[in-house]
Amino acid sequence: MQGDRGAASHVVMARNAACHQCRKAKRKCDGLRPLCTPCRNPMRRTLSVNCTYDQPAPGDPAQASSSRSGSIHSSDHDQAQAARKRSRGTTYDDPEEDSLAQMSTGDRTSAASADDLFWPDWPPDLPSLQTVEFCAEIFFRKVPTVNKMIHKATFMARLHLPPTSPHFPSQSLLHAMIVAAAPFIPGSTLRTAAFTPLRLRGGESSRGSNGMLPFLSSPNDLEGKEVTPVFQAWYRKRALERVAEQLEIGDRLVQCLQTLVIITHVDTLLPRAFAMWQELGACMRLAVALQMNETRNVPTDCFNRYSGRVLPPNPSPLERAEMDRTFWCAYIETENMNITGNWPSSLHADEITLELPVKQEIFDRGFEASLLVGTQTFRSPDFYTAHPAHMLDSLTLTVKASRLAQEIATCVREYARDSHTFRLYAQLAEPVIQDNYRSPLPLAALGAINDIVTIVHDLLGSSFDLTLLPVSCMMSWFSCARVLAQFNDAALKAGDLGAASAFYTDSQTLRTAILLYAQRHPFAMQVSHRLESLKQYQGEQGDLSRVYMNFHEELGDNRYQWTAPSSLPLGSTSSASSV
Numbered sequence: 398m399q400g401d402r403g404a405a406s407h408v409v410m411a412r413n414a415a416c417h418q419c420r421k422a423k424r425k426c427d428g429l430r431p432l433c434t435p436c437r438n439p440m441r442r443t444l445s446v447n448c449t450y451d452q453p454a455p456g457d458p459a460q461a462s463s464s465r466s467g468s469i470h471s472s473d474h475d476q477a478q479a480a481r482k483r484s485r486g487t488t489y490d491d492p493e494e495d496s497l498a499q500m501s502t503g504d505r506t507s508a509a510s511a512d513d514l515f516w517p518d519w520p521p522d523l524p525s526l527q528t529v530e531f532c533a534e535i536f537f538r539k540v541p542t543v544n545k546m547i548h549k550a551t552f553m554a555r556l557h558l559p560p561t562s563p564h565f566p567s568q569s570l571l572h573a574m575i576v577a578a579a580p581f582i583p584g585s586t587l588r589t590a591a592f593t594p595l596r597l598r599g600g601e602s603s604r605g606s607n608g609m610l611p612f613l614s615s616p617n618d619l620e621g622k623e624v625t626p627v628f629q630a631w632y633r634k635r636a637l638e639r640v641a642e643q644l645e646i647g648d649r650l651v652q653c654l655q656t657l658v659i660i661t662h663v664d665t666l667l668p669r670a671f672a673m674w675q676e677l678g679a680c681m682r683l684a685v686a687l688q689m690n691e692t693r694n695v696p697t698d699c700f701n702r703y704s705g706r707v708l709p710p711n712p713s714p715l716e717r718a719e720m721d722r723t724f725w726c727a728y729i730e731t732e733n734m735n736i737t738g739n740w741p742s743s744l745h746a747d748e749i750t751l752e753l754p755v756k757q758e759i760f761d762r763g764f765e766a767s768l769l770v771g772t773q774t775f776r777s778p779d780f781y782t783a784h785p786a787h788m789l790d791s792l793t794l795t796v797k798a799s800r801l802a803q804e805i806a807t808c809v810r811e812y813a814r815d816s817h818t819f820r821l822y823a824q825l826a827e828p829v830i831q832d833n834y835r836s837p838l839p840l841a842a843l844g845a846i847n848d849i850v851t852i853v854h855d856l857l858g859s860s861f862d863l864t865l866l867p868v869s870c871m872m873s874w875f876s877c878a879r880v881l882a883q884f885n886d887a888a889l890k891a892g893d894l895g896a897a898s899a900f901y902t903d904s905q906t907l908r909t910a911i912l913l914y915a916q917r918h919p920f921a922m923q924v925s926h927r928l929e930s931l932k933q934y935q936g937e938q939g940d941l942s943r944v945y946m947n948f949h950e951e952l953g954d955n956r957y958q959w960t961a962p963s964s965l966p967l968g969s970t971s972s973a974s975s976v
Contacts, residue, residue: 413451414426414428414450415428415433416428416433416436416448416449416450417448417449417450417451418436418448418449419433419435419436419448421557422435428450430447430448430450431447431448432447432448433448436448516559516560518559518560518561519560519595520560520568520571520595521594521595521596522568522572522594522596522635523568523571523572523594523595524575524591524592524593524594524595525591525595526556526557527591528591528592529556529571529574529575530553530556532574532575532578532579532582533552533553533556533571533574533578535578535581535582536574536577536578537549539578539581539865540577540578540581540659540662541865541866541867542662542726542729542730542792542795542867543577543658543659543662543726543730545722545726545754545757545760545792546655546658546719546722546723546725546726547655547719547723548715548718548719548760548761548763549761550761550763551715551763552566566652567639567643567649567652567653567656568635568639569635569636569637569639569640569643569652569653569656570636570652570655570656570659572632572633572635572636572639572656573632573633573636573655573656573659573660573663574659575592575632576629576632576633576636576659576660576663577659577662577663579625579628579629579632580625580629580666580864580917580918581864581917584624584625585624587624587625587628588624592628626667626919629663629667633660633663636656636660637660639656640653640656640657647707650683650687650707650708651687651708651719651720651723653683654680654683654684654687654689654723654727655723657676657679657680657683657727658680658723658726658727658730660676661673661676661677661680661730661731662730664676665730665733665734665868665920666868666918666919666920667918667919667920668919668920668923673734674734677730677731677734677735677743678743680727680730680731681727681728681731681743681744684723684724684727684744685744685748686707687707687708688707688708689708689720689721689723689724689751690724690744690748690749690750690751691750691751692750692751692752692774693717694752694770708720714766714769714770715763715769717769717770718754718755718760718763718769718770721751721752721754721770721771722754722760722792724751725751725753725754725792725796726792728744728749728796728799729792729795729796729799731743731744732799732800732802732803733799733867733868733869733872735803735806736799736802736803736806737872739806739809739810741807741810742803742807746775746800746803746804747775749774749775750774750775750776751774752770752771752772752773752774753771753773753774753788753793753796753797754771754788754792754793754796755768755769755770755771755787755788756787756788756789756790756793757790757791757792758790759787768787771785771787771788771793772785772787772788773785773788775800780797780800781797781801795867795869834883834884834887834888834891839884842880843880843884846877846880846881846903847903849873849874849877849907850877850903850906850907853874853906853907853910854906856910857906857909857910857913863910863913863914864913864914864916864917864918866914868918868920871910871911871914871918871920871921871924872924874907874910874911875907875911875924875927875928877904877907878904878907878908878911878928879928881900881901881903881904881907882900882904882928884896884900885897885900885901885904888900904928908925908928911924911925911928912925
């Protein structure tokens with residue numbers, strides 16, 4: 398008898414035979430139905446009444462119909478995947494696209510059962526845990542720059558804690574992540590109940606501020622042309638409300654700053670010009686109040702100016718690295734818009750003593766405390782010439798490029814305030830060609846533009862998604878296209894039709910890239926309209942200041958509000974010739 402019990406205890410279960418609850422809690426499961434032995438413990442029965450499994454019990458009559466339904470869903474998924482490949486002109490497999498398709502048209506049964514698994518005190522203004530986790534994955538994989546300030550492994554682990562835990566992520570940050578991930582999710586998927594907050598489910602009225610989300614009121618429109626902006630506006634409002642509540646009581650201030658940085662990034666791409674300006678100021682002022690712009694590596698005998706820190710004095714190395722990266726992401730978002738608008742810097746470089754961030758892979762590992770702090774600062778003599786191996790990645794280079802661009806913009810502003818005997822090349826990055834476009838300085842600018850056009854041309858011929866690039870890349874395309882328009886005009890006046898044709902072709906390549914970027918980010922559509930209306934200013938004394946003035950006036954112009962553009966397949970030569 399004892400031997401029989403010992404043999405039974407060593408029975409090997411099939412793969413994925415454990416229930417969802419035991420797998421999530423990482424405990425052993427015996428697979429008993431409807432309730433396994435570990436889940437019978439009253440202290441553990443907090444998520445659901447019975448256990449849920451991947452497959453029905455053996456002999457269940459629903460098993461045959463489930464397998465037939467699965468084969469039908471698999472066939473539909475394969476057809477949808479092939480259609481997506483044909484639409485983007487590629488044949489590569491994208492696992493992220495597959496996960497999107499599965500949520501929108503895939504296994505509804507498993508999604509429904511997973512939606513039932515949430516904490517009793519789950520925040521009612523959020524969708525289910527599965528949907529929040531899905532949006533977080535999209536945020537970390539798709540959203541550029543700002544996704545680098547949060548440690549993904551730590552965040553995803555804390556997302557499965559009880560909402561009452563002090564380590565559970567802030568609701569404002571979760572709302573902001575949903576807003577940032579929305580452009581990368583089909584509108585028909587955002588319209589489903591899975592993305593609706595829990596308190597709005599169950600057939601409540603669609604009228605009033607507490608009713609159903611507006612984009613669920615017209616289910617017949619499955620194109621999603623207007624779903625994404627409304628969806629983002631609803632969750633954006635909730636994120637800012639939570640930030641205001643947290644700032645009032647001084648709760649989770651670093652996550653408040655992360656929320657503001659993400660919302661600023663989203664408003665830059667929509668664009669919401671006036672809200673963006675307000676949020677940009679709030680980001681840097683909050684960072685300064687938290688003294689996140691200052692290094693913690695100070696001599697012990699210096700003035701005791703750090704005793705009044707608002708943040709905890711001794712954070713863990715990983716928490717410190719996350720705070721440092723949060724400041725640098727705020728710096729990048731702020732300086733990019735300051736450079737675009739030719740505004741002074743929000744925080745002078747002399748006030749920033751914080752070390753530059755380390756490489757993303759070192760930050761992701763998170764256990765090498767000695768490597769989580771950078772070695773270069775703005776005051777390093779080799780700031781622009783040396784790039785330490787443990788700091789060499791896109792985030793660090795973007796910080797350096799932002800500072801260099803702001804220094805150039807400061808030089809231009811200082812030069813423009815005085816009168817001079819000759820005219821300097823306006824904006825330095827955009828030469829005003831008056832007589833000879835073959836002089837050394839215009840040709841130097843043209844060489845840099847040709848390098849950018851070559852990169853863009855290679856990207857258009859590949860399967861790379863241009864919308865994954867930061868907005869600063871799109872603005873560089875815009876600047877290059879405007880300069881090429883001036884080169885084209887100068888070449889036509891000089892009678893050089895071959896050069897004029899080459900300039901025109903390169904400008905159309907850049908505009909095609911901008912239109913592709915506009916498929917997800919409405920700000921690019923305004924930039925495209927600006928390029929269309931640029932011709933009326935050509936030949937009028939080459940006054941670029943008038944071009945800049947009108948461009949910023951049109952940020953709030955209703956004529957340039959976003960409408961979903963027609964699809965332009967990547968790598969298509971016909972799309973470039975038809976622009």
